[in-house]
Amino acid sequence: MNSTARQPSCIVIGAGAVGVIAAYSLSRAHKCTVSLVVRSDYDHVMKQGYQIDSCDYGFIQCWKPNHVYQSAVDAASSKIFFDYIIVTVKNIPDGPVQDRISEIVRPIVDSNRNLSQRRLTNILLIQNGIDIEKEVLNNFEETKYNLSLLSGVQMIASTKIGPGNVQQSGRDSISIGAFNCEDHRAVSSAHEFVSIYQNEGCNYVDYDPNVRYTRWRKLLYNATISTTTTLAGLDALRCIEFGQDQKGTEVYILRPAMKEIIAIAASEGIYLGDDQIEHFLKVARKLIYKPSMCVDFEKGRLMELEVILGHPIRIAQSNEIQTPTLMVLYHLLTLLQAKVKESKGLIGLEGCPPILVENSLN
Amino acid sequence: MNSTARQPSCIVIGAGAVGVIAAYSLSRAHKCTVSLVVRSDYDHVMKQGYQIDSCDYGFIQCWKPNHVYQSAVDAASSKIFFDYIIVTVKNIPDGPVQDRISEIVRPIVDSNRNLSQRRLTNILLIQNGIDIEKEVLNNFEETKYNLSLLSGVQMIASTKIGPGNVQQSGRDSISIGAFNCEDHRAVSSAHEFVSIYQNEGCNYVDYDPNVRYTRWRKLLYNATISTTTTLAGLDALRCIEFGQDQKGTEVYILRPAMKEIIAIAASEGIYLGDDQIEHFLKVARKLIYKPSMCVDFEKGRLMELEVILGHPIRIAQSNEIQTPTLMVLYHLLTLLQAKVKESKGLIGLEGCPPILVENSLN
Structure with a gap:
C-alpha cells in the first residue's frame, strides 16, 4: 500500500x-x-x-x-x-x-x-x-x-x-x-x-x-498447443486424439515444438524442466478447450502471433537455436494472420493476376 | 491399337x-x-x-x-x-x-x-x-x-x-x-x-x-504447395506474397519441404533436379490458384492426404530421410482431415469430457 x-x-x-x-x-x-x-x-x-x-x-x-x-x-x-x-x-x-x-x-x-x-x-x-x-x-x-x-x-x-x-x-x-x-x-x-x-x-x-521465467513457461503452452489448435481449427484435446494413431500430433508437433521453446529459453538463461512438457500435455488432454488464439482466428480477429511466436523465433535466430517445428507453425500462422488482415483491408495483393482458378486434380 | x-x-x-x-x-x-x-x-x-x-x-x-x-x-x-x-x-x-x-x-x-x-x-x-x-x-x-x-x-x-x-x-x-x-x-x-x-x-x-519419376515430380508441387495452401486457406500466390517480408513462406516452408521431397525421391533412385523447385515456385506465382486439396477441404471433402504426403513420409522413414518440414505439414493436415472425417461421422471423440471452454487469454 x-x-x-x-x-x-x-x-x-x-x-x-x-x-x-x-x-x-x-x-x-x-x-x-x-x-x-x-x-x-x-x-x-x-x-x-x-x-x-x-x-x-x-x-x-x-x-x-x-x-x-x-x-x-x-x-x-x-x-x-x-x-x-x-x-x-x-x-x-x-x-x-x-x-x-x-x-x-x-x-x-x-x-x-x-x-x-x-x-x-x-x-x-x-x-x-x-x-x-x-x-x-x-x-x-x-x-x-x-x-x-x-x-x-x-x-x-x-x-x-x-x-x-x-x-x-x-x-x-x-x-x-x-x-x-x-x-x-x-x-x-x-x-x-x-x-x-x-x-x-x-x-x-x-x-x-521472475517474470521472464513465468512468461516463457506460459509460452510453452501458447507457442505450441495454442498455435496447433489454431491451424487445425480444433480444440486441444481433439488435436491430440485425432493425430495419427492418437500420438502423431504429440510426437511430431507438440513435443518437438515444446523442446524448441525450452531450448530458446535456455539460450537466454531461463531453464524450464522437461516435466513442464508433461504438465502442459496433461492440461491439454484434460478438457475440450479452444485457446484464445484459435477463437480469435475463428472470429476473424487478429491473433497475438508475434508476441507468442514471432518474438521467440527472433530470439532463437539471434542465439542460433534451431527451431524447425516452430518455424513451420509460425510461417503458416503468418498466412492465417494475413488472411485476417486482408479481410480487414489492412493488406492486399498488388498488381497480381485477378483470376482465381480452382482445379480438380492439381 | x-x-x-x-x-x-x-x-x-x-x-x-x-x-x-x-x-x-x-x-x-x-x-x-x-x-x-x-x-x-x-x-x-x-x-x-x-x-x-x-x-x-x-x-x-x-x-x-x-x-x-x-x-x-x-x-x-x-x-x-x-x-x-x-x-x-x-x-x-x-x-x-x-x-x-x-x-x-x-x-x-x-x-x-x-x-x-x-x-x-x-x-x-x-x-x-x-x-x-x-x-x-x-x-x-x-x-x-x-x-x-x-x-x-x-x-x-x-x-x-x-x-x-x-x-x-x-x-x-x-x-x-x-x-x-x-x-x-x-x-x-x-x-x-x-x-x-x-x-x-x-x-x-x-x-x-518412367512413371515413378513423373509422380515424384508432381508431388514436388502437391506435397508442398498444395498442402501449404490447404493449411492457410489461401491460393498459392497469396501464400507466397503474404509470407513474412514476402519470402517467409518460400524460405521456411516451400523450399525446405521441396528439398525433403527431392531427398526422399533420391533415396529410392529418382533424381529430381533443384531446377524443379524454381519451376514450381514460378508456377505458383503465375496465377491466383487454389489447388484441389485446398478446394476439397474448403468444401468439406476428404483430401488425398495419404497418397500425397503420408506415403512419401513413410518412404522417408523407412529410408531414414529426415523430413522435419513435411512432418509438421502432414500431422497438421491429419487434423484437418480428421475434422472432415468427424463432420461426416467417420470418427469421433470417445469417453471424453463434453465441455467446450473458450478462453479469452490462454
Whole structure:
C-alpha cells in the first residue's frame, strides 16, 4: 500500500472478458479507485452496468467501476492521475499502428506527466507473450515519463457473452512482477498491486520475482498447443486424439515444438524442466478447450502471433537455436494472420493476376 | 491399337470434372467405346447429357458416352468386357472402406474375369500421389485376375460447375505409362491407351516410360504447395506474397519441404533436379490458384492426404530421410482431415469430457 492515506488510482484499458474481471477484482477489494475504458459497450454499461457470472465472485448485476470512459483520450481529460494503467487488450504489434500498446496508453501517460512529474506511472501489461515491454520502452523514455513496467501473467477462463455481460468459468490466477526485477520501484509497485488486487478466498494473486521465467513457461503452452489448435481449427484435446494413431500430433508437433521453446529459453538463461512438457500435455488432454488464439482466428480477429511466436523465433535466430517445428507453425500462422488482415483491408495483393482458378486434380 | 478389328472398350469410373473430360476425349477420338459411371448426376445426364465448355474442345451440348451406368455394379451386370477401367475418383485410402480403389473397381474386375480369363484387364489410375497402385495389387492377385496397372499423371484445370456441366479452363496434358515398366503387356497397353486418348491438336498425351519419376515430380508441387495452401486457406500466390517480408513462406516452408521431397525421391533412385523447385515456385506465382486439396477441404471433402504426403513420409522413414518440414505439414493436415472425417461421422471423440471452454487469454 502507499504510505499516504490516498488510495491508488487504477485504470483498466480493454473492457473484454479479462479486463472486466480485473476491474471488478480491484473494485471489490476496496483498496483503490477503478476506472475502465469501455469502447463498444459504453452506452450499455452507462445505462445498466455489468452483469458478471463469476466462479470467483458469484452472480453480480448492475456493477459499475468508479469511472467509465469511452476512450483513453476521455480518461486523460479527466485530470485524474492514474497510478496504474492496466492494459488487458490483445497485444498485436503487427496490427494497425493505433492499436499498439504505446499508442493505447499514450494519452494517459502524457496526461499523467502533465499532472505530476514526480509521481510514478505504472503500466501493467496483463498479456501473453515475450518481450512485450520493449515496444513501450522504445516509445517512452522511462525516466522522462517516470514509468515503471509491470508484468501480469494470468490464467483465467472468461468470456464476454454479450454487451456488458461476462461469464467467468475458470478461476482467476495471476502473477504480478516487474519486467525488470532490478527496478526497485517497479518491484515495490508490483507488491502493492498484488495487495490491491487480492480478494482473499476468491482469486489467486502472487508476486512474481521472475517474470521472464513465468512468461516463457506460459509460452510453452501458447507457442505450441495454442498455435496447433489454431491451424487445425480444433480444440486441444481433439488435436491430440485425432493425430495419427492418437500420438502423431504429440510426437511430431507438440513435443518437438515444446523442446524448441525450452531450448530458446535456455539460450537466454531461463531453464524450464522437461516435466513442464508433461504438465502442459496433461492440461491439454484434460478438457475440450479452444485457446484464445484459435477463437480469435475463428472470429476473424487478429491473433497475438508475434508476441507468442514471432518474438521467440527472433530470439532463437539471434542465439542460433534451431527451431524447425516452430518455424513451420509460425510461417503458416503468418498466412492465417494475413488472411485476417486482408479481410480487414489492412493488406492486399498488388498488381497480381485477378483470376482465381480452382482445379480438380492439381 | 489392338491387332483385331475390335475396338477396345473403356469405362471411366468417377464422373467429376476430370472423369467427364477423360470420357469425352476418348469418345471424340472414335477409337474405343466409352462407358461412364455417373453417381450423383445420373438422372440429369440420362435426360440431357453433358454440357462441356472446354478450352481443348470448344462448347459441347447434350453429349453422352456410349453407355452410362449408375454404379460399377450396374456396369458389371452389362456383360461387357472392359479393356480399360479408368479411375478418376479421388484416392483416399484413409476414407471409408467402400471408397478404396480396390473396392471401386472390384465389380468390374470380377465381371471381366467371369467373362474372359484370357483377356487383359487394364486399370488406369488417373490420380495424384505415390504408391497408389499398391492398394490394388494387395487386393487382387495380378495373374489370377490378369491385370495390368497403368498410371496417368494429368495436368488440367477443370471444374464441375453444376449437374452434368463441366468447365475446362486449362489444357488437358496427361502422361500414361505402366506402373511396372518391366510389365511388357502394361507397357503395350499404355501405348495403346495413348493412341485412343489422343485428339490431335487438342489435348497433350504422352507415353511415360518412367512413371515413378513423373509422380515424384508432381508431388514436388502437391506435397508442398498444395498442402501449404490447404493449411492457410489461401491460393498459392497469396501464400507466397503474404509470407513474412514476402519470402517467409518460400524460405521456411516451400523450399525446405521441396528439398525433403527431392531427398526422399533420391533415396529410392529418382533424381529430381533443384531446377524443379524454381519451376514450381514460378508456377505458383503465375496465377491466383487454389489447388484441389485446398478446394476439397474448403468444401468439406476428404483430401488425398495419404497418397500425397503420408506415403512419401513413410518412404522417408523407412529410408531414414529426415523430413522435419513435411512432418509438421502432414500431422497438421491429419487434423484437418480428421475434422472432415468427424463432420461426416467417420470418427469421433470417445469417453471424453463434453465441455467446450473458450478462453479469452490462454
